[in-house]
Amino acid sequence: MSLPWLVADIGGTNARFGLVTRPGGQPEAVAVLDVSQHLGLADAVAAYLADYAGGVRPGAACLAIAGPVDRDRYRLTNAGWSGSVEELGIPLTVLLNDFEALAISLPHLAGDDLVPLGGPPPTAGLTKAVLGPGTGLGVAGLVPVREGWQPVAGEGGHVAVPVVTELEMEIVRALRADGLPYVDAEHLLSGTGLPRLYRGLALARGVAPATRTAAQITTPQITAAQITSSDDPLCVETVEVFLALLGGFAGGVALTLGARGGVYLGGGVLPRLVARIPGSAFRARFETTAPALSEYAAAIATSLIIAEQPALTGAAAWLAQRFPHVERV
Numbered sequence: 001m002s003l004p005w006l007v008a009d010i011g012g013t014n015a016r017f018g019l020v021t022r023p024g025g026q027p028e029a030v031a032v033l034d035v036s037q038h039l040g041l042a043d044a045v046a047a048y049l050a051d052y053a054g055g056v057r058p059g060a061a062c063l064a065i066a067g068p069v070d071r072d073r074y075r076l077t078n079a080g081w082s083g084s085v086e087e088l089g090i091p092l093t094v095l096l097n098d099f100e101a102l103a104i105s106l107p108h109l110a111g112d113d114l115v116p117l118g119g120p121p122p123t124a125g126l127t128k129a130v131l132g133p134g135t136g137l138g139v140a141g142l143v144p145v146r147e148g149w150q151p152v153a154g155e156g157g158h159v160a161v162p163v164v165t166e167l168e169m170e171i172v173r174a175l176r177a178d179g180l181p182y183v184d185a186e187h188l189l190s191g192t193g194l195p196r197l198y199r200g201l202a203l204a205r206g207v208a209p210a211t212r213t214a215a216q217i218t219t220p221q222i223t224a225a226q227i228t229s230s231d232d233p234l235c236v237e238t239v240e241v242f243l244a245l246l247g248g249f250a251g252g253v254a255l256t257l258g259a260r261g262g263v264y265l266g267g268g269v270l271p272r273l274v275a276r277i278p279g280s281a282f283r284a285r286f287e288t289t290a291p292a293l294s295e296y297a298a299a300i301a302t303s304l305i306i307a308e309q310p311a312l313t314g315a316a317a318w319l320a321q322r323f324p325h326v327e328r329v
Helices: 041-051 098-108 166-177 193-205 214-218 233-257 282-287 291-298 310-322
Strands: 005-010 014-020 028-034 060-065 073-075 082-084 093-097 114-116 128-133 137-145 148-153 263-265 302-305
Touching: 005 041, 005 098, 005 310, 014 041, 014 310, 028 041, 060 073, 060 098, 060 310, 093 098, 093 148, 093 310, 098 128, 098 137, 098 148, 098 310, 128 233, 137 233, 148 310, 166 193, 166 233, 193 214, 193 233, 214 233, 233 263, 233 282, 233 291, 282 291, 282 302
Parallel strands: 005 060, 060 093, 128 263, 263 302
Antiparallel strands: 005 014, 014 028, 073 082, 114 302, 128 137, 137 148
16 A cells, blocks of 8 residues: 555544655654544545645555544544545545554653653563543553554443542542432543542532633642642542542553553543652552452553654554555655
8 A cells, every 4th residue: 555644643622643654654744633623534634634744645544533433434432523434535544443543552652752650661572551531531452463463442431430439439429419320430530521520529528519620620730738728629639539540440451451561541631640640549559459469460560651642653553564565656
């Protein structure tokens, strides 16, 4: 399949595009488009190719979608786009779940792309897992195979939220009484979930909940000891509960997939909390998700992805793995 290739990471808020112009190359001409400003995927692709890629006609494409995909069909979980990639008019288009693409990027990330969050260094050549709170909560695995790596997609963000402490149980009870009959992990562990978690915490504390956005809850990055009279202590506690729940969720993913090659965290929320994670309950909850397997979990590395466009890197790597001998025409 001839170059250039189009790669994309389509989320509920932003659509990121790039071009691969040489075998094994990294995405170039990267641009971020606002999903709300385009009628659908075909419109956004056409706008990118016309405005940022000089009107080229890609020979193939790999598109990472924040939602379920079924062969040529896609549906964004947190936006209104859905349809078939046949409408794009590209000779070959591969659809991946966005966290599948993020998973494929993992062997290509190193050094400044990652921040260690506990455990030993990641073990090469073993099954890996990636998860992360963005607009929603994505999960995927990566399994070594003869040809390289095989991503394993899933919708693990919609399992029940892993509450352990009495306060966490009270938060869930309060949210259910407030009209949310089933509280899944994404309801709390996501950018859209942070305000809901804040509200549930306020209700559990018997405090009238204020209206807070995810950005307000996570910024500034302060600790309980640094609160001033102008700060909202519930924002600080919300982040503490969020990171504890995330640790338990990540531990469950690690055990489910047998991810002894490491658990990686992505998404748009956690880079804003990178200074808070080391002092939080994240790693302790990760290791004690199943007390009988705490030694197993303790031997698994956890890392935060801070690379600029890792899903685009993954989409490019997937095409390179499928078409290793392609040349530009």
